[in-house]
Amino acid sequence: MTSQEIRQKFLDYFKSKDHLIVPSAPIVLKDDPTLMFSNSGMTQFKDFFLGxxxxxxxxxxxxxxxxxxxxKHNDLDDVGRDxxxxxxxxxxxxxxxxxYFKKDAIAFAWELLTEVYGIPKENLYVTIFEGDASENLDRDQDAYDxxxxxxxxxxxxxxxxxxxxxxxxASGPxxxxxxxxxxxxxxxxxxKVSGLELVNNxxxxxxxxxxLVFMEFNRKADGSLEKLPAQHVxxxxxxxxxxxxxxxKSSNYDTDVFTPLIAKVEELSGKKYTGILEDEKDIAIRVVVDHIRAVSFAIADGQLPSNGGAGYVIRRILRRGISYSYRFLDMKEAFLYKLVAVLQEQMGAFFPELEKQGKLVSEVIKSEEESFLRTIETGLIRVEKLIQQTISEGKKVLPTQEVFELYDTYGFPDDLTRIIAEEKGLTIDEEGFKLALSEQKQRSKADSAQKVYDWVTLEEREENFVGYDQIEAETYITRYRKVE
Ligand code: ATP
Ligand code: MG
Ligand code: MG
Ligand code: MG
Structure with missing residues (x-):
């Protein structure tokens, strides 16, 4: 079964059980002060639950x-490594x-998995909530039954x-x-080992x-739980x-969701993906094919990379991808933007925003790549200078202030500085760097609390830019128009 067929079967099944099929909400949330991105399916229905x-x-x-x-849900560090x-x-x-509530939710899930998709029952386990005394919550006996x-x-x-x-x-249903x-x-x-021991391990x-979540409570801002007006699934x-x-397959990356993207990376980099968990090149390829999806969908939904709020998160994801491919795939020129066409080909039929905005998406990514690669190149020269200076002063540790400045002001990846320093027998002051980083985080937290996220409505992009990152957005659009 192709991934497209798998997705369609899911929707068809629930349609046959009287569910209304709706499109995905945008990945970036526009007006929610409690959340930057959709981190689950229920995000767009939050207000339904709350009444x-x-x-x-x-x-x-x-x-x-x-x-x-x-x-609350941050999986970034696992991505590529698992x-x-x-x-x-x-x-x-x-x-x-x-x-409907627990009984039907369980029956639907079980029928779909074991009968429609035909997953052998002996490969499945289920978990139920054991209860929690500190919050006065009982064990979920109904679900068990x-x-x-x-x-x-x-x-x-x-x-x-x-x-x-x-x-x-932190709060919500x-x-x-x-x-x-x-x-x-x-x-x-x-x-050798019972699967029961490996669940959630x-x-x-x-x-x-x-x-399957049985929505019964709302977590209030003060941390307490209150009953919702009704019970939901x-x-x-x-x-x-x-x-x-x-x-x-034994890895998500071996499914047809990812194989076309991996094939393209292999073609462009001349490196072979071998699927090894600890291999740096394989990790880099997984990171790249993962991150290109995140960044492409975010841009297609109107979130351009920028210096603050959600835009900054997107920029950092993209830079992480560039950094990995620079270091482990020897990609010194912009190439990630070429993956957008593959993604579009594969997912554009189901997600029309990708089809519509594909050209803008790849333009924005290309321009980000070029500018970050320039950052890396000039950063390399700065690091080299810093190293010479440190050696000539007879020291072993690079000056903390300068190392942090490279990272913070110039956007040069700190792990690159670390690696290059180590190659020359030097180190960086990890404690000092951490401290500078946490101080900076405090500052930007205070900062972003006051900022409106830079959201761009692509449909009306001629005049409707909002947010403080306007100039940047316009630069992209001007370039975009030029290519058109
Ligand atoms: P995990 O324990 O594997 O991190 P989770 O318990 O955090 O998953 P849920 O919040 O329950 O995940 O989300 C519902 C489903 O979404 C999960 O059962 C899983 O199949 C999928 N899922 C969650 N996080 C990810 C992720 N980062 N990448 C891919 N699928 C995910
Ligand atoms: Mg998780
Ligand atoms: Mg889990
Ligand atoms: Mg879970």
Whole structure:
């Protein structure tokens, strides 16, 4: 089954169960002071749960573009290093707004996975919330009882608040959840260790695929829980993980969601992807094909890279990709923008924004790449000078202030400075650097609290730029017009 077919089957199934199918909301949130990006499918329905808005239908299903790079859900450090966490991913979801509850949610999920997709039952485990005394929350006995009717009891695992009580952020709707995990190991591996021990334990072949959240509470700003006006269902299934399962692969990156992008990187860099977990080149390729998706979708939704707020997060993701490919793939020239066409080819039919904005997306990325590569080149000259100066002064540690300035003012990646210094037998003052970094973070936190995010409405981009990063946005658009 291709990834397109897998996505469609999900939507068709829930349509057949009377769900209204809606498009994904933008990946970048425009007017939400509590959240920068959609980090789950429920984000766009938050107000339905809170009772601020009337749901458009009692049952809804969709695939949502998600980004987990900041706040409560931040997976950035895992990306590239494991095979199943991405910055940007699709979350397939079905919702009930005061309509069906636990029983049907469990029955739908089970039927879809085992009968429609045909996943062998003996490869699945489920978890339920064990309760939490400190918050006066009981064990989820109802969920346990419903699961017991479809799966043997020894496959139902108790889970703690960290894994089995879902919260969008520091505040907002939340509730106990029940997760479905898949064991993709070979029979020999399974014979060695029981899968029950590996659930929620960072095993690359025993992974969580679907989370069924039973929304019953709202976490208030003061941290306390209050009951929501009604009971709801909110589920989220990792699309790329489902594809891995159904395509018989052992890594999300081996599915057709990623293979066309990897093939293009191989072609452009002349490096071969071997899928090894610790290999620096393979990590770099995973980082690149992951990050290009995050950045492309964000730009297509109107979020240009910039120096503050969500735009800065996007810029840093892109720079991380450039930095990895510069260091480990020997890519010294702009090339990431060439991946946009591949992404467009593969996902443009389902996500029309990518189709429409593809040209702008690749222009913006190209221009970012060129300018950051220049930064890297001039940074290299500065580092070299700093090293000579340090050596001539008979010292072993680079001056902290200058190292931080390179990073902060010039945007030169600190890990590059570190590596180059080490090659010359020098070090950087890690403690001092950390301190400078945390001081800077405090400053920018105070800063961004007062700023409006720089959001650009692409449809009306002629006149409607908002936000303080206006000049930059206009530069892009001027360039964009030129190429047109
Ligand atoms: P994990 O424990 O693997 O980090 P999670 O419990 O944080 O996942 P949920 O918040 O429950 O994830 O999100 C619902 C589903 O979305 C998960 O079951 C998983 O399949 C998928 N998912 C979550 N985070 C990612 C990610 N970073 N990349 C890809 N898929 C993800
Ligand atoms: Mg997680
Ligand atoms: Mg989890
Ligand atoms: Mg989960």
């Amino acid at each position: 601020y808005k009337t749901p458009t239908a009692p049952r809804i299903a969709d695939t949502q573009k998600c980004l987990r790079v900041s706040g 095979t199943y966490h991405h910055t940007m991913f699709e979350m397939l979801g079905n919702w009930s707004f005061g309509d 419903y699961w017991k009717s479809v799966i043997s009891e020894d496959r139902i695992i108790n889970g703690n608040k960290k894994d089995n009580f879902w919260e969008m952020g 939340c509730g106990p959840c029940s997760e479905i995990h898949i064991d993709l190991r070979t029979p020999e591996e399974k014979a 960072d095993h690359p072949q025993v992974v969580e695929v679907w989370n 909110d589920t989220g299934m990792g699309f790329e993980r489902l594809c891995m399962t159904l395509q018989g």
